[in-house]
Amino acid sequence: MDPRQLEHIVVKDNDIQSIVMSYLLHNCFDETADSLASTTGINQPVIDRDNLERRKQIMHCILEKKALKAVELTEQLGQDLLEKNKGLHFDLLCLHFVELICDGKSKEALEFAKTSLAPFGMVQKYVGKLEDAIALLAYEDPEKSPMFYLLSSEYRQQVADDLNRTLLEHANQPSYTPMERLLQQVTVTRQYLTEENGKDAFPPFSLKDYVKG
Numbered sequence: 514m515d516p517r518q519l520e521h522i523v524v525k526d527n528d529i530q531s532i533v534m535s536y537l538l539h540n541c542f543d544e545t546a547d548s549l550a551s552t553t554g555i556n557q558p559v560i561d562r563d564n565l566e567r568r569k570q571i572m573h574c575i576l577e578k579k580a581l582k583a584v585e586l587t588e589q590l591g592q593d594l595l596e597k598n599k600g601l602h603f604d605l606l607c608l609h610f611v612e613l614i615c616d617g618k619s620k621e622a623l624e625f626a627k628t629s630l631a632p633f634g635m636v637q638k639y640v641g642k643l644e645d646a647i648a649l650l651a652y653e654d655p656e657k658s659p660m661f662y663l664l665s666s667e668y669r670q671q672v673a674d675d676l677n678r679t680l681l682e683h684a685n686q687p688s689y690t691p692m693e694r695l696l697q698q699v700t701v702t703r704q705y706l707t708e709e710n711g712k713d714a715f716p717p718f719s720l721k722d723y724v725k726g
Contacts, residue, residue, distance in 0.1 A: 530549065530555045531555065534546055534549060534555060535558070537549065538560055539687075543565055571583050571587055571677075575605075575672060576670065578608075581605075583605060583676070584602070587605075587676065587680070591683050594679065594680075598679050603630075603633050604672045605676070606633075610622055610625055610630060611646065611655075611664055614649050614655055623650060626647060649663065
């Protein structure tokens with residue numbers, strides 16, 4: 514379909530509600546999903562509630578600075594799950610390392626780095642982040658270091674989202690929501706129109722600017 518025809522498509526309320534519902538369940542906002550269903554009358558898709566609760570618990574552990582507990586719960590869902598996703602495993606271990614540093618447990622953090630993080634130093638793609646993590650030990654106030662991103666809530670949320678997608682894939686469920694795919698499509702469409710009509714006619718799509726109105 515020509516992207517220019519998209520503006521003529523009528524989007525029904527049920528379609529929007531279904532998209533929102535899938536986003537809520539994907540991100541384990543089950544109570545909000547239940548509220549949406551009761552308010553709008555929309556039917557919830559059949560889902561594995563047990564899997565949702567497990568994913569919700571794991572994501573909660575990550576966001577509440579209990580990375581090792583998240584690793585433990587993930588391995589209960591699949592013993593080889595993190596073995597097949599070494600980058601994700603490394604990120605979870607880095608989060609625990611950071612948690613130890615933030616708790617003032619520098620000696621324990623150093624020992625953990627030697628036993629659990631050092632093996633990743635043999636793989637080039639992990640070296641940069643590993644060096645950043647270890648460098649945190651040199652700062653009295655890690656939050657003021659150039660490696661602050663490792664302590665940020667945004668980084669922790671990113672790891673939680675990556676693990677959630679991995680768990681969904683492991684359960685043979687879509688790892689991306691229709692809402693995310695729509696945003697990707699909007700971005701590509703805007704790029705197409707910009708190339709065809711010039712950058713002044715269709716500036717790059719920004720969700721943040723769109724929400725602001």
